[in-house]
Amino acid sequence: MKAPARTATDRLHLEHFVPYRLSVLTNIVSMSIAGTYEREFGLTIPEWRVIAVLARYPNLSAVEVAQRTAMDKVAVSRAVQRLLASRRLLRTYDAGDRRRSRLRLSPAGEAVYMRIAPLALGYERKLLEALSPSERRTLDRLIERLTERAREMAASD
Amino acid sequence: MKAPARTATDRLHLEHFVPYRLSVLTNIVSMSIAGTYEREFGLTIPEWRVIAVLARYPNLSAVEVAQRTAMDKVAVSRAVQRLLASRRLLRTYDAGDRRRSRLRLSPAGEAVYMRIAPLALGYERKLLEALSPSERRTLDRLIERLTERAREMAASD
DNA sequence: GGCTGATGGTTACAATTGAAACTATTTCGA
DNA sequence: TCGAAATAGTTTCAATTGTAACCATCAGCC
Numbered sequence: 001m002k003a004p005a006r007t008a009t010d011r012l013h014l015e016h017f018v019p020y021r022l023s024v025l026t027n028i029v030s031m032s033i034a035g036t037y038e039r040e041f042g043l044t045i046p047e048w049r050v051i052a053v054l055a056r057y058p059n060l061s062a063v064e065v066a067q068r069t070a071m072d073k074v075a076v077s078r079a080v081q082r083l084l085a086s087r088r089l090l091r092t093y094d095a096g097d098r099r100r101s102r103l104r105l106s107p108a109g110e111a112v113y114m115r116i117a118p119l120a121l122g123y124e125r126k127l128l129e130a131l132s133p134s135e136r137r138t139l140d141r142l143i144e145r146l147t148e149r150a151r152e153m154a155a156s157d
Numbered sequence: 158m159k160a161p162a163r164t165a166t167d168r169l170h171l172e173h174f175v176p177y178r179l180s181v182l183t184n185i186v187s188m189s190i191a192g193t194y195e196r197e198f199g200l201t202i203p204e205w206r207v208i209a210v211l212a213r214y215p216n217l218s219a220v221e222v223a224q225r226t227a228m229d230k231v232a233v234s235r236a237v238q239r240l241l242a243s244r245r246l247l248r249t250y251d252a253g254d255r256r257r258s259r260l261r262l263s264p265a266g267e268a269v270y271m272r273i274a275p276l277a278l279g280y281e282r283k284l285l286e287a288l289s290p291s292e293r294r295t296l297d298r299l300i301e302r303l304t305e306r307a308r309e310m311a312a313s314d
Numbered sequence: 315g316g317c318t319g320a321t322g323g324t325t326a327c328a329a330t331t332g333a334a335a336c337t338a339t340t341t342c343g344a
Numbered sequence: 345t346c347g348a349a350a351t352a353g354t355t356t357c358a359a360t361t362g363t364a365a366c367c368a369t370c371a372g373c374c
Contacts, residue, residue: 012209012212012213012274012277012278013213014206014209014210014213014225014226015225017209017277017278017281018281018284018285018296018300019183019186019187019190019277019280019281019284020206021300021304022179022182022183022186022300023183023186023187023227024227024304025179025183025300025303025304025307026176026179026180026182026183027227028304028307028308028311029176029179029180029303029307030176030180031311032307032310032311033176044330049171049177052169052171052174053171055169056170056171061352061353062352062353063351063352063353068171068172069171070180070181070184072332073352073353073354074331074332074333074353074354074355075331075332076353077352077353077354077355078330078331078354080353081354097339097340097351097352098338098339098340098352099338099339099340099351099352099353100339100351100352100353101352101353117169120169120174120176121169121174123176123310124174124175124176126306126310127175127176127303127306127307127310128175129306130302130303130305130306131299131302131303135295135299138292138295138299139175139299139303142288142292142295142296142299143175143178143179143182145287145288146182146186146284146287146288146296147178147181147182147185148287149283149284149286149287150182150185150186150189150284151185153189153280153283153284154185154188154189201360218322218323219322219323220321220322220323229362230322230323230324231323231324231325231361231362231363232361232362233323234322234323234324234325235324235360235361237323238324254321254322254369254370255368255369255370256321256322256323256368256369256370257321257322257323257369258322258323
């Protein structure tokens with residue numbers, strides 16, 4: 001006796017569906033980290049991203065920050081406003097193109113960065129302890145390739 | 158001559174920070190999928206999750222749905238309300254415990270499921286084409302272990 | 315039976331977010 | 345050099361979301 005035909009939908013179990021599982025993992029991780037940023041420094045994740053990128057690359061404009069943080073320009077604008085208000089950021093404007101801002105950390109912003117960065121890296125290290133060194137390298141590659149592929153797929157429509 | 162001491166913060170580049178990269182990947186994937194659900198069926202991701210789980214396990218209560226979809230009960234409540242309004246869900250109440258709802262798909266809800274499930278699985282298949290079969294198995298394991306570890310870490314504070 | 319606390323689910327309100335419109339400045343082409 | 349289109353960034357308004365409070369029912373205990 002033949003087994004019944006197995007259609008595609010037979011296999012859609014949320015708990016095995018990669019996009020769903022990625023989303024669950026990311027949410028747990030993001031909420032943990034966001035909790036720390038918020039509790040200890042009163043920072044949101046967008047603000048933290050702006051700080052992190054400006055610590056590395058000072059004097060970027062808002063759109064450049066947006067590109068490097070995968071945020072849209074409205075999100076950057078709002079994060080920048082809050083960081084200016086909390087005196088963690090300094091803003092000047094480009095002499096040659098007065099639309100462009102030049103953003104950099106204030107000493108207070110640097111200080112926040114120096115205190116958060118180790119926490120963030122500590123969280124990551126502890127998370128990745130669940131994997132062997134070779135698995136960590138594999139994870140790197142998999143995230144890379146999946147992101148690239150997801151971008152292609154998103155671009156082609 | 159010794160190399161300069163390498164402090165933890167030296168290495169915090171957003172583009173290598175796993176939580177950030179996971180978040181970027183998940184956002185691209187979720188937005189692609191959400192776009193399809195929304196365009197073609199007027200469904201949000203929470204609504205889709207409720208449909209998916211009820212297609213597999215009919216007659217769950219709202220809290221049971223919440224557990225299986227990693228959503229909180231407010232999100233489930235709102236998704237259920239919208240699905241009831243669009244006549245894709247039927248709700249009765251448990252005879253023995255009148256607080257508990259019993260949720261199941263209406264024929265229209267089933268029909269939506271039968272049309273979306275192949276699209277969702279098609280997206281996943283195409284995404285995973287970026288990986289070899291053995292890499293796919295590895296990805297499965299890595300997501301599993303990272304999620305478990307992230308949960309432990311979140312629980313221990 | 316009648317409290318007390320837990321559970322299922324909804325509602326209310328504030329905070330966050332997203333999309334579109336807007337201002338200011340610059341660039342490009344006729 | 346003038347006007348149209350592009351770019352940087354902000355604002356506005358509506359929709360979504362998160363938190364807490366809330367109502368109803370139930371379970372345990374006296």
